[in-house]
Amino acid sequence: MGWTEERVGTLKKLWLDGLSASQIAKQLGGGVTRNAVIGKVHRLGLSGRAAPSQPSRPAFRTTRPRPSQPSAPRRIEAAAAPRPAPQQPAPPPPAPMPDLPGTATVLTLGAHMCKWPIGDPTSNEFSFCGRRAGETGPYCVEHARVAYQPQQKKGGRDGASELARSLRRYI
DNA sequence: CCCTGATTCGC
DNA sequence: GCGAATCAGG
Numbered sequence: 572m573g574w575t576e577e578r579v580g581t582l583k584k585l586w587l588d589g590l591s592a593s594q595i596a597k598q599l600g601g602g603v604t605r606n607a608v609i610g611k612v613h614r615l616g617l618s619g620r621a622a623p624s625q626p627s628r629p630a631f632r633t634t635r636p637r638p639s640q641p642s643a644p645r646r647i648e649a650a651a652a653p654r655p656a657p658q659q660p661a662p663p664p665p666a667p668m669p670d671l672p673g674t675a676t677v678l679t680l681g682a683h684m685c686k687w688p689i690g691d692p693t694s695n696e697f698s699f700c701g702r703r704a705g706e707t708g709p710y711c712v713e714h715a716r717v718a719y720q721p722q723q724k725k726g727g728r729d730g731a732s733e734l735a736r737s738l739r740r741y742i
Numbered sequence: 743c744c745c746t747g748a749t750t751c752g753c
Numbered sequence: 754g755c756g757a758a759t760c761a762g763g
């Protein structure tokens with residue numbers, strides 16, 4: 572299955588919520604593996620996260636030898652370069668998930684109800700927004716703005732701060 | 743062995 | 754652009 576806007580939106584949301592790639596892949600349903608999710612995440616440019624559960628950042632590229640071209644000798648690059656002491660800025664606090672107005676479970680979620688995921692999809696408290704969804708999209712007007720992040724290229728008004736404000740309420 | 747994300751590269 | 758294969762690591 573291809574990456575529809577809805578699936579991409581869900582992917583973004585769940586990834587920014589700190590869910591693992593495999594969890595996102597399960598939640599998106601069949602047709603996607605965790606590799607697909609990770610690949611898409613990288614392609615979307617949001618590889619970094621606020622709260623990586625397992626911070627594996629070797630800071631140096633983990634040169635992966637290519638399986639193809641079998642005649643090529645396997646060269647293992649041992650990290651010999653001295654690296655300056657990296658200064659880690661203050662880690663951002665983890666984002667708790669407040670309860671939102673809608674609390675529709677997957678069973679009670681209707682056709683025209685906002686399908687914005689609320690909470691951890693793997694937990695029992697997971698629910699959807701459930702408010703009235705627009706005619707065009709699966710989300711309510713408020714979540715639609717967050718899901719379909721507009722191209723904030725130009726324009727006099729500051730779309731970024733507006734987006735950040737709307738996001739802030741859910742983070 | 744389970745899991746995690748990261749990367750490469752053929753498609 | 755997509756994702757399987759593969760990596761390094763917890």
